[in-house]
Amino acid sequence: MRTILLSFLIACSSVLYADNLKRPDSYNYTRGIEAIQNNNLEEALDYLNKEITEHPDNGYAFAWVALVRNYNEEYGRALTAANIAVKKIPSKDKEYKAFAFSTRASVFLNLEDTIQAIKDYTQAIALTPEDDRLYNARAQVYYEQGKYDLADNDYRKMISLKEGDVMGYMGLGRNANAQKRYEDAIKQFDYVNKLEPSYSSAYSFRAESYIGLKKYNEAIDDVITALGIDQDDKAFYELQTLADSAFAQTVTKLKVQKLKEPKEYSWPYDLGVVYEKTDRYAKAIPFYKESLAIESNKETANRIANCYNEIEIKENGV
Numbered sequence: 001m002r003t004i005l006l007s008f009l010i011a012c013s014s015v016l017y018a019d020n021l022k023r024p025d026s027y028n029y030t031r032g033i034e035a036i037q038n039n040n041l042e043e044a045l046d047y048l049n050k051e052i053t054e055h056p057d058n059g060y061a062f063a064w065v066a067l068v069r070n071y072n073e074e075y076g077r078a079l080t081a082a083n084i085a086v087k088k089i090p091s092k093d094k095e096y097k098a099f100a101f102s103t104r105a106s107v108f109l110n111l112e113d114t115i116q117a118i119k120d121y122t123q124a125i126a127l128t129p130e131d132d133r134l135y136n137a138r139a140q141v142y143y144e145q146g147k148y149d150l151a152d153n154d155y156r157k158m159i160s161l162k163e164g165d166v167m168g169y170m171g172l173g174r175n176a177n178a179q180k181r182y183e184d185a186i187k188q189f190d191y192v193n194k195l196e197p198s199y200s201s202a203y204s205f206r207a208e209s210y211i212g213l214k215k216y217n218e219a220i221d222d223v224i225t226a227l228g229i230d231q232d233d234k235a236f237y238e239l240q241t242l243a244d245s246a247f248a249q250t251v252t253k254l255k256v257q258k259l260k261e262p263k264e265y266s267w268p269y270d271l272g273v274v275y276e277k278t279d280r281y282a283k284a285i286p287f288y289k290e291s292l293a294i295e296s297n298k299e300t301a302n303r304i305a306n307c308y309n310e311i312e313i314k315e316n317g318v
Contacts, residue, residue: 021093024060026051032064041068059088063100070107078107098124102134114141132158132165139171148175166192166199173205182212200226204235211238216246220253228257231266239270243277250274265294272303281307281314 024030032047045068051061063085069078082104089097105120121138128134139154152175158168173188189206192199203226210219220242226235242250251274258267269291275284288304291297 021090023093023096024051024055024058026055026058028054029058029061032061036064036068041072044068057088059085059090059100060096062088063096063103066100066103066107070103070110073110075107075110079104079111082107094127098127098131098134101127102137105137109141114145117141130161132161132167135161136167136171143171143175143178146178148179151175164195166196166202169195170201170205173202173209177205177208177212180212182209185209198229200229200232201234203229204232204238207235207238211241211245214245216242216249220246220250224253224257227266227270236270236273240273240277243274247274247278263294265291265297265300267291268294269297269300272300276303276307279310281310 028047028051032044032051035041035044035047045065048061048065051058052065055061062081066078066081066085069081082100085100086104089100091097101120101124105117105124108117108120118138118141121134121141125134125138135154135158139151142151142154152172155168155171158165158171169188169192173185173192176182176185176188186206186209189202189209192202196202203222207219207222207226210216210222219238223235223239223242226232227239239250251271254267254271254274258271261267268287272284272287272291275287285304285307288300288307292300292304
C-alpha cells in the first residue's frame with residue numbers, strides 16, 4: 001500500500017492546477033508535501049499541522065496527514081484525518097478525492113476492517129476508473145479473503161488498462177496457484193516471462209506451480225533463475241520446499257550453478273540451507289563457511305552456529 005500511495009504522490013503533488021481546479025499552494029502545505037517527498041515525515045507533519053491550524057478546511061492537507069499517520073502506525077489519528085479529507089476535498093477533484101478514499105482504505109486494512117476498506121477502494125475506483133493501482137489494491141484484499149473470482153475481475157481490468165504491464169497477469173497466476181489450477185497459472189507466468197524476462201517473481205511463482213504438479217526439475221530451474229536475478233524471497237522459500245521434496249536434484253543443480261559462478265557467495269549459502277533444512281548439519285557447515293569466505297555475513301555466521309548447536313544436541317541429547 002505504501003508503494004501505491006507514494007506513486008500517487010509523484011503523479012499528483014507536483015500539479016497544483018488540473019481540470020480548472022485550483023489546489024492549495026500555501027507555504028506550509030507546499031513545504032509539507034516536499035518534506036514527504038524527501039521522506040522527512042516528522043517535518044511534514046509539522047508543516048501540515050500548521051497548515052490545518054491556518055486553513056482548517058484544507059482537506060488536501062488532512063489527506064497527507066492521514067497518509068503519514070498511517071505510515072507511522074498511528075491508525076486512530078490517521079482515520080480521523082482521512083475522514084475529514086473525504087468530507088472536505090471538493091467532489092469535482094476526483095483524483096484527490098480518490099486519493100483520500102484509498103488512503104482511508106489502507107487505514108481500514110491496518111485496523112483489520114476489510115469491509116470498509118473494500119467500500120473505500122470501490123469509491124476510489126468509481127472516481128478514477130482508469131487508475132490500475134486501485135484495482136490492484138482491491139484485488140489484494142479479495143485474494144486474502146479467498147474471493148478469487150472478484151480478484152480475477154480486478155486483475156483482468158488491470159490488463160485491459162495496461163496490457164503490457166505484468167501485474168495483472170501475475171495476479172491471475174497467483175490466484176490460480178491458490179486454487180491449485182497449476183497449469184492455468186503456468187500459462188500466466190509464461191506470458192509474464194515474455195513481457196519481462198528479468199522479473200524474478202514470475203519464475204518463483206511458476207516454481208510453486210511446478211512443485212504443485214511435482215515437476216521438480218522445472219521448479220528447481222525456476223528457483224535458481226529467480227535467485228540469480230535478485231535473490232527473490234519467494235524463490236528462497238520454494239528452495240526450502242524443494243529441499244524436502246527433491247533433495248538430490250536440488251543439490252545437484254545448485255552445485256552446477258556454484259561451479260558456474262565460483263565468486264558468488266549465495267550458491268554455497270543456498271546449498272547450506274538445503275542441507276540444514278534436511279537436518280544434514282555437518283554437511284551444511286562447509287558450504288556456509290565457503291559462502292562466508294566469499295562475503296562476510298552475520299546471517300551466515302548465525303547459521304553455522306545453529307548447525308553446530310544442532311549437532312551437539314544430537315550427540316549429547318541436550
